[in-house]
Amino acid sequence: MPADPCPRSAQPTAKAPRKKPITVDRITDAALEVVATEGYDALTIRRVAAVLGTGPSSLYAHIATKDDIDDLLIGRLYAAVVLPEPDPAAWRAQLLGVYSQIRDLYLDYPGVSRAALATVPTNRETLRVGEGILAILLADGVAPRPAGWARDAMSLYVSAYALEQSLVRQRRRHQDQEWVLSHEELLDRFSALPAEEFPQTRRHAAELISGTGHDRFEFTLGLLMDNLRPESG
Template identity: 75%
Template sequence: MPSDPRQRRAARHAPPAGDAAPSPKRPLTVDRITDAALQVVATEGYDALTIRRVAAVLGTGPSSLYAHIVNKDDLDDLLVGRLCAAVALPEPDPATWRTQIVDAYAQIRDQYLKYPGVSRAALGTVPTNLDALRVREGLFAILLAGGVEPQAAAWALDALSLYVSAYALEQSLVQQRRKHPDDEWVLGREELLSRFTALPADSFPQTRRYAAELTSGSGHDRFEFTLGLLIDSIERRG
């Protein structure tokens, strides 16, 4: 310890020796890039997702990301893979295969809904990420266990996955519109019911008569109903 009181005082106010040098920068990895991309989607929506935006979140330049990913499509593949990694798949059971399919797709739906618009990343692409392929393999195995013929099962996967992606995208669009100052475009059930029952009876007799049925059910009720319709069709073909 310094003998001079002034030196001792200066030493007390000096930063610790460990803080004198800047901490080493965390290395950029595919996992960190994926984390940052999900952060952008969660806070700003999928439309805001760009390579430049992700780079800004990571405190680096876009060129740094290209050392780890190919392009935006590659980033989309990583996002879908990360979300699929959270999906738990059961051992295919011929006795409960219908319930297993609905449960698995409900998990995928819920993952998509956490990140507004992210299901667009799954549209128009063939998955190559191993986690996404794991889920596809598991869903395919469940359909086959249910006695669905392989060709019908293969095409059924496309139809079911397309519906789930579209459903999640629609839900994200509704939420986005509700945040808009002019939110009159997103009507609640009571308002819809009121408008339907007020329509001219001579032009809209069925809409007036069945307004309650047309406006009934939550989004998830309709989700399970539609999956049931698709599965019924698959079962008949199988």
């Protein structure tokens, strides 16, 4: 019987599939996947590493802390924001349009707006959007300091609004409800309050619970805008 021309010990072995390199984009993709499927509370460096099929130490060449992931997340979302050419005649509509885009991006990823709170943005896309908002305000003649403070206040409100909406989604019993309780339940509860203690709440219960969340979103941004005035002189 002829000798095996390629003894078993010399048989070529199949190479293990080459792992994709860890990159900032892959880290951001994995972080968004965690938030989209498990919520922002589940987002940790260890969880992101697990999604990438590696250990946490593999990520440290690109990030140092969870704050870095937060910055990447907001930067990725803000990359989708379309900024208008500043128009003094349409500045209110332009601001509302930009902040509505940010609101909707936050709402796509439950709780992700927490990543924008109490952080200093360094991502270029986040800074790009901040620059665009500032340009809209300055084009209307608002002085730099009130423009900057107003931008911070409106951004804070949008983040808080989106966070509350994500919590409402978790707590409401029916997915088609706007609030945790239905309007009918709220109206019944307010109307049943003792009249001597809560006369105004009882009398105006329907008005107090009127409007959708987005109606109230536009109303609140409008209140902030109403106090902005062009710089005199």
